[in-house]
Each structure stands twice: as structure tokens, then as C-alpha cells.
Amino acid sequence: MTVQAFECRMCGHCCQGEGGIVLTDKDRGRLADHLSIGEDELVRRYARERGGKLHLICGDDGNCVFFDQGCGVHPGRPDICRAWPYFRGNLVDETSWEMVQEYCPGINPEAGHAEFVRQGRRYLRDEGLLRYDPDTSPNALICDD
Secondary structure (H helix, E strand, O other), rough: OOOOOOOOOOOOOOOOOOOOOOHHHHHHHHHHHHHHOHHHHHHHHHHHOOOOEEEEEEHHHHHOOOOOOOOHHHHHHHHHHHHOOOOHHHOOOOHHOOOOOOOOOOOOHHOHHHHHHHHHHHHHHHHOOOOOOOOOOOOOOOOOO
């Protein structure tokens, strides 16, 4: 029987800080539809450009603007949020995977890094969360290699 490598605990740790919540074209469409607003309004109200990419803003509390005791846009959330914790660093570097366990209680250390990588790569491929455009996709996403 395979041990599950990750199960979200909805703790919100991954929603904290001025991180890299990059909005791709696909994300903008999905999130705008979820919020029932146009993409221009979404960008005007909730995003800022940084480093040539659009990023979601954070609220005064330092959390993602859509976080309030949980993700307020979970069905419409960006790909980078959907991909967590299967980020490139955690997949290619066992030490990063070990360190992130202190931050994310949903990562199961009993699965081991190799199983985390196997399940993560499968999940990212199955969900269409691979880095498809280096100009707009978040750097934390992996390419299909």
C-alpha cells in the first residue's frame, strides 16, 4: 500500500507573505470567472506587476488577499497554489523537502522523498500544472522532463 505523501491540512501557512503568487493567463481567466468579474478588474483590484509577472497582492495581515481563515477562492485559485508543495525545489532537493516539513504539516515524512517526488510529478502532470511558459509561469513549477 502506498503512503500518501501530502494531504492539505488547510493551515494557511502557504498563503502567508509577499511570496510569488504569480498569475498566469490561465489563472486570471479562472479566478476572474470564479469571482464573476472581468480580468481587467481582477488585475486592477488584486494584482501588481513585479519582475515582469503579475502577482496577487497581500492584505494588511501579510496573507494572500483572498485568505481569511482559509482560501476564499479555492476553486479558482492560481496554478502555483494548486501545485503546492510540489515545487521544483522540494522535488529536486531532499534537504528542501525535509526543511519544508517544518512549515507544511500536510507533508508526510513517512512517505520518503522518492515517493513524494513520484506522487508530486504525477499530480502535476495529471492536473496540468507544469511550467508551460517561462515568461509568465511561476519559476517554482517544474517542466515535464
